[in-house]
Amino acid sequence: MAKYKLWVVAAATVLLLAGCTSLQSNLSSSSSIKSTKKLQTTGKVTDSMYEGVIDNNQYKTSQTRGLTTQQSNTAFDVKSLESGLLNISKKQFPTDKYLYQEGQTIKTAEAQKWLARQSKDNTLGLNPEDNGEKEPDKRNPLYLQQILEQDFLGADGALEGMSIGLGMNQVDYYAKEQYGATFETKISSAMMAQQGKQMANKVLTRLRQKKGLSKTTIVVGLYKQAPKDSLVGGTFFAYGVSKNGSTTIDSWHKMNQANQVFPLVNDEKAVNQSDADAFTSFKGQVQTFFPNLSGVTAQAHYEDGVLAGMNITVNTQFYSETEIMSFTQYIATAADKYLPQNIPLDISISSAEGVQAYVGRAAGSKGFSTHVFGSY
Template sequence: MAKYKIWVVAAATLLLLAGCTSLPGTSSSSSSKATKKLQTTGKVTDSMYEGVIDNGQYKTSQTRGLTTQQSNTSFDVKSLESGLLKLSKEQFPTSKYVFQEGQSLKTAQAQKWLARKSKTNTEGLNPEDNGQKDPNKRNPIYLQQILEQDYLGEDGSMKGMSIGLGMNQVDYYTKEQYGATFETKISKAMMTQQGKQMANKVLSRMRQKKGLSDTIIVIGLYKQAPKDSLVGGTFFAYGVSKKGSTTIDSWHELNQENQVLPVVNDEKAINQDDATAFNSFKTQVETFFPNLSGVTAQTHYEEGVLAGMNITVNTQFYSETEIMSFTQYIATAADKYLPRNIPLDISITSAEGMQAYVGRASGSKGFTTHVFGSY
């Protein structure tokens, strides 16, 4: 969601893949002669990583989307991925490293780690089932998903790795097959304690893998959003392991929040000024163009400050000229009413799909617009 935003940041990954339109086998314009061994996608902007191409194909992730039995929201899968990417940029600058989807932790092994520990699965990171059904007595599932991202040097060698651990704040379960769903709520203190313990176990195991004994490894702890949430979760801590250490002794706490606007269920706005600005934008747009099904925003805050906003406008337009006029008006209204100096994405959609896009990069004063299907 900001460079980040729940979807804003997810866009960073999509753009990374979009870079694959570059001819396979080409390397970055800034690459040295040593990079000839490494095939990359090229990149559109300096804020993005080049991606790795292996034998003419993009290498896909071994762990993306893996989860325990309870379902993730699509927001959580995207937010974990994009948030981890942002954390990684602080340790692995895009100018010096190349991005590769996680390859060291294989799918089958990750599934074992996500499962409960048992006699048949000693690798399980989640606690054994104690047989209890009471929400406050049972051992909950703490770890919900795991994601690996790799960072290579210009010569193609592994230089760094980031691992995201998605921790539950609510564990959903049934007392019998196909029965009603119950909840075990997990406190922030317990979620943090379990996350840090699991992080050290994961780190120790990764150090035993070939080529990772001295690699810089970043581990981020991510708080899963509740099942009915309209936004994804957030990272609440991360640590960096260097020089082959098998424990993270120093953790950095993060203060991140996501919220939908307009607020729902009498929820209090994280920042009332931002909520008021969005409501003014929403009212103006709906007044000018009555054929709308809704205008909503997903916001991302870091240390209480708005860091990104992703707006979806659902329309009933079918005329291309209507869409073109509406897109221009959206850009004008966004410039007038919405907060400045933040990444801003506005998607204009209908039942038929994406119709237009309006966006502004962080620090930029102008908007980029595009109407799909027009020439």
């Protein structure tokens, strides 16, 4: 989706879609970015995307992306944290005024220390010290699971803004002994928010001490990790902005987000029943017309209870290119007829051999774009 690719495509990937170009030649004359020196950038396809910075003909990868306290989070969480933080960043750092760079300030080794428990050997640990208890309701859980940095530059390449995402556990998975059974410590929403806000202030204090960050605007987003067996990623529940060298965030903005899988599983209640019914109608129509399907599923994203985007995966058993062409056209027709209007939609058609076709509709668009991947 153009705005809410929370589940499938990491935000950093879309920054690489265009070829390298100089900033002066790439930005239109109406852009509010005024270049003072030439920079290599990735270019951008739409106004909703940032231009990424290229240094010495190479794209700098993130120092913190994918770092976790343990291997319990899903791939959905890594991607949802990244794309969700990028959407929060756009509120403070408009895409027509800032360039994007993967986080470079918090180094990998430093982030690993922050994610670990506090101890005599690691005074930088943001997670609480191990109290030696093994029972779920007595032990000190790991509250912080992920940390992510995103940087925003001016036209001259100077760092002007930063966003930090803190991925907080709602369930901490642990073993009482090495290679033993997995146990769970559940963390309440109130405790998760309390710990997240305290950690945010600690992170701000540390960042302000770094060169060039004493007055930089810093956004901190608090993200609720999805449970280990979830079929969707987690969601952001709050964010705050620190300006003028402040080491605390005194005003937090609440966020009401939800992700849901269609068809509904485990007797889960629909966020919006009409959306669930619309998908059921679409799924039934598609499976009736093309019976050789392995499955049709969707991931829906909600903002304040309103559907903000949907990503659908259709698994097929087709091998004929002409079958795929016909099926793709039918998918676009059925989507337009049965699925909710005026939201971004991504529909991928795949088989065991890989992605065969794509159907998509951007936010605000009435029509669908389609593409069939050929063998040549």
